[in-house]
Amino acid sequence: MPKRTDIHKILLLGSGPIVIGQACEFDYSGTQACKALKEEGYEVVLVNSNPATIMTDPEISDHTYIEPLTPQFVEYIIEKERPDAILPTLGGQTALNIAMKLSEAGVLEKYNVKMLGADCDVIKKAEDRGCFKEAVLKIGLDLPESKCAHNMEEARAAAEQLGGYPLVVRPAFTLGGTGGGIARNKEDFEKIAALGIESSMIHEILIEESIEGWKEYELEVMRDNKDNVVIVCSIENLDPMGTHTGDSITVAPAQTLSDVEYQKMRDASLALIREIGVETGGSNIQFAVNPDDGRMVVIEMNPRVSRSSALASKATGFPIAKFAAKLAVGYSLDEIRNDITRETPASFEPTIDYCVVKAPRFTFEKFPKTDHILGVQMKSVGETMSIGRTFKEALQKALRGLEIGHTGLDNKLDYKKIPKEKIIHRLKEPNASRIFYIKYALQAGMTAEEITELSKIDIWYIEHIEQIIEMEKELVKVFNEKKEIPRELMKKAKQYGFSDQQLSQIMGCSEVEFRKSRKEMGIVATFKVVDTCAGEFEAYTPYYYSTYEDEDEAVIKDRELTAQAKSPRKKIMILGGGPNRIGQGIEFDYCCCHAAFALKEIGYETIMVNSNPETVSTDYDTSDRLYFEPLTFEDVMNIIDVEKPDGVIVQYGGQTPLNLAHPLKEAGVHIIGTTVDSIDLAENRERFSAFISKLDILQPENASIFSSEDAVDTAGRIGYPVLARPSYVLGGRAMKIVYDKEALLSFIDEAKDVSEGKPILIDKFIEDAIEVDVDAISDGENVYVAGIMEHIENAGIHSGDSACVLPPHTISDTLIEKIKKYTTDIAIRLKVVGLLNIQFAVKGEKIYVLEVNPRASRTVPFVSKATGVPVAKIAALIMAGRKLESFNLGQYIEPEHISVKESVLPFSRFSGVDIVLGPEMKSTGEVMGVASSFGEAFFKAQACANQPLPREGVVFVSVKESDKRNLVFLAKKIVDLNLNIVATRGTAKVLTSNGINVKIVEKHGKDKSNELLKMIQGNKINLVINIPSGEKSQSDMRTIRAAAILHNVPCITTLQGAWAAVNGIEAGKIKKLTVNSLQRYYLQQKEFMGQDSQETGSKRTGEE
């Protein structure tokens, strides 16, 4: 059937900020969908609150709304745009939930908007536990035994009926399993069930028989409107049932299912997608299999694209989201062409000739007080995927691709030093390092059977780890005997995925030396194509992975191109950011994509290297060539050896590629843009300090210290508080403001392993200063200030966690001019070619430089969205040799609209963690609010961040001593806005004496009264303003903050934040909020890209 002609304008919902459980994969799916729909000639309206996405680039859709993803705002947009249809299946759970609410509220009907992909009934049938169960049983499939409950009485009765713990609690309608868990006893159950009912959008939980330890599988299914169904990929979890799929190491395709069992699962998936009635698009179905008898039960189904479908797309080359969009508008699978083979249709099932491993990346080090145990609630913040010809190879590549200091399945710990009980414990209880403990256990003499018994991990995996150990033993033995490793054995070791680093350690030489001798032996990486068809058809898409085989298809492709006598284009390689983590996420992927887009457009051949399957950068459409590889020196050099790029961009992927800059340069690689030396100058605190002094710009007094005595002396000299941190970190890892000697010493103690051998940096902390972030582009001669952002929170809170506003709203023009001048001076003197980010602290009339980063920063996409200037694209072209003057940029002009960036924090995932912000970054994502006034923009930003400001109700206030005077005016304003104030005794006293009407509540803890806590739990408080004192966090208020997070009450912990909130509330109350597309905001703006008459792809790239 051809595409539908009854619809013309389609509304697509994104997934909002990056949170645990919903990351860049929905930017990947949404971007693909927008492009696919536009390609078909539809007018696309997009809503997403996340500015760091490619999908919100103005050229991706026709009307781009960076507005809150709430039913209310989406309704405004529907009212304004009048789309014919809404496509809710590509924006994760967020989009699905909003579409459901809009449908239930009659909004879709009112504006005559059709739901594409899956309608309300379908979504309900798949997501509502009760309906789903009914559907599954109807088609004769098996499920774990279960009961539904809507309150604690029902829950207790259900537990009774199911007989015996453990029991699994799953809330309906949540993402990433929020609020779920395994209850092993009655006490657990009481807690988990209560939390689950609370977290569920419809206050419903499912209590079910535990199938912990069963094998877990996922199938990615696609269906078209002619009822053709295909399975795109099967995924087997290494970690069995009990660990959230997002937290499990997973493998594709399924490894330990016979064809009979696999087909049974396939049949079940087909039957299920038909019964649930997903009309078109992708779905994900999870199964569990009892390893003892093969009993197969259905776990759940997502009637939309998911994290796993992004993984499946990257693992097979089959673009699920793109096809889902085409199916949604009426095409059938056989009418869509497989891009990779060109000749064959999309109505087939990919078959692969390699093994794919996905490994999750955790950030427990950021939340030290939370437990590190994995369960049914997702905790990982990112993932890496690797491809190898064997499981062993793929596993080792994945582990080094995680960038957590492992060089593969290495020996970071000495197994001899680990007590047996600890090993057993680590095997038994799912945790982030279990895979390494399997190795330690085997090394310590445990058998594969014992390990399987303890961990329930299939023995097939244990066996492969055992083979890796055997190989390692043989390498050591042979090397000790012969003082060399023969070629055959060496090649085999590489086929087992051993990294050069692992092997050089065995041989006692440096990685570089090892690499040289390996290449001399003729052992080089070969590249194979991901082609959806295991080589049965010719592949036209250069999507590669490395392995150690005979034939190199990348080389063959190059030879073919040369033979066709096509004039070779200049090649530029872009190094991506690897797995998402706190501090390095989608913003950097955004920049990498923009580099590829811009350079491709002017005729360069772009080569992308990345290992993160969630991203747009690893879409084979983004660059000319894609290498899905870990971002290590070895893996990158292997690609460089084959591709011989004319230039490599390291400043766009965050700290990951930046860390490679030096070794790459040493290896003779041409790094374009800012030189490695300039990067070092900015990052080396001592050099940097001297550099800034020479420019006559203020900086906080600082020193690099190597010993505790040194630290105490220095801090004593410059005066407390000081900001202490290890050098070379991103996201403020282990950064802390310390107020006294004691705290400083304990910091030094803790920081030891953070950056070994490198100094600890101590800066004078400037209290009560305004922090300003600047992003700029420099070509080494001229500088364009792209954006100046004023932080809402005072300096001292990590820039990634604080809210900011563009343009600044409280800083004088004189100071702004000074900031611009400093930026220009620094950029030119630092010889920056490309992007530059500077953080300033403004106190009174004084401007201090806090930090200079000669690379893409987290705020680049925000600045681009706020100003309409494609900052990352321009800087990429400058790195390739263009000059600033060739762009139509002129002077930086402040936009007339106000943009507020707000961060999104994952505290609800890490129970027991205090939510107070500090210099160590904790947020996972960001949102943006745009409006004509600050208040309105801030109100929107809070709504985007799922911390909606109240328009009425009760505000709880409790501030530290020093802020009490400042509170008076604020409180008055709150009362003027017709909100009621409750406060703790001390705060209340100050306010009452100033004539403000306040109700007193007792602080939790005193007199055993927990009136306040009860109010929060009873949803009687609509906003919490709690400013803890800096010295010691008040432990009694911690409970209050935690309760606020749990009960989804917005909680503000800084005075500046509180002021912004009051502004926001005022705007929210007075004005009817309006929505506007970026295209409208940019209407007045011109075309920035300009043209360089001499610029062509074959021109020489910028000299280093």
Add this chain to the structure above:
Amino acid sequence: MKKAILYLEDGTSFVGQSLTVIGETAGEIVFNTAMSGYQEILTDPSYSGQIVTMTYPLIGNYGVNEQDIESAGVHVKGFVAKEFCRRHSNFRATKSLIQYLEDNNIIAIEGIDTRALTRHLRLFGAMKAIISTKDFDPESLAKKIKEVPLMEGADWVKEVTTKEKYIWAEEGKCPVVKSGKSKYKVAAIDCGIKFNILRILTELGCEVHVFPANAEYNEIMSVNPDGLFVSNGPGDPSAVTYVIENLKKFFGVLPVFGICLGHQMIGLALGGKTYKLKFGHHGANHPVKDFVYDRIGITSQNHGFCVDIDSLNKDDVEVFNLNLNDKTVEGIRHRKYPVVSVQHHPEAAPGPHDAQYLFGHFIEMMEKNRK
């Protein structure tokens, strides 16, 4: 483990290791892209005379068991994979794949770049090959390979067909649960029939009388069948002239259903021609469009020959199944007589069950013919 060489007719060679038996084997080499189902593939008689390389690199993961067999023995001449599993894992497994191959005296070679091999076969076509653990001399291997018979023109059916007629399940060839009393009597011409065809027909209420490929018309008719089934099998269909000639007698007499080689022979019996495909279809992911039922099924495939779409007399025969990848004939039916045949494998084993409805279609044909 012993060093082994895979030597191809065009002089290309790959060196790996043999994990099973030592010695030498020769045949036509083909690649199979299914990711699971190696035991079914090994025991499929259609692979007689062939060395099979699996494109999925990790083979043997779930061991072998007593149920997933498609005939009483292993038929491949040799087996090739990137890596054979050392320690399988599955609740039904009774032994490892390596052990199984060894017990069946099959040479298996691992440790070679099977993707390079597959790409080679795609570019240059299926060809003759030798696996040897004792002879590594290219000249000698080249000489030996000349002796290996070509697939074209070779009648492999006589090697695999049953020696004597038997009734499925009653003979206890394979454990099958019978569902009630049989409603139809099916005569099956065994050219290398897969057990799963017999299992499905039995489950659908058929009593299946399996005949040797050279059974005479009268002998077959003597059991008074409701329908005739012509099975899959190895080799060149055009070489099996006795079956083709025999088939002509059944058209219009009995409902006829053919699969794979059976389909090709029906095509030939209906006046069409067959030809050898460059590297054939061997896998479990081929999309086939059924114009009668208007649906696309993902099918299991295993064939090196194909019915020439232009050779068919369109007045008598219509193409009702088409391969969407390369637009080759996947199924034909006679416009007048109840004769239907498909190139793909609706019985799957291994592969998806999407086309299993075609057996139901055969039952309908028999039902209709009775009236």
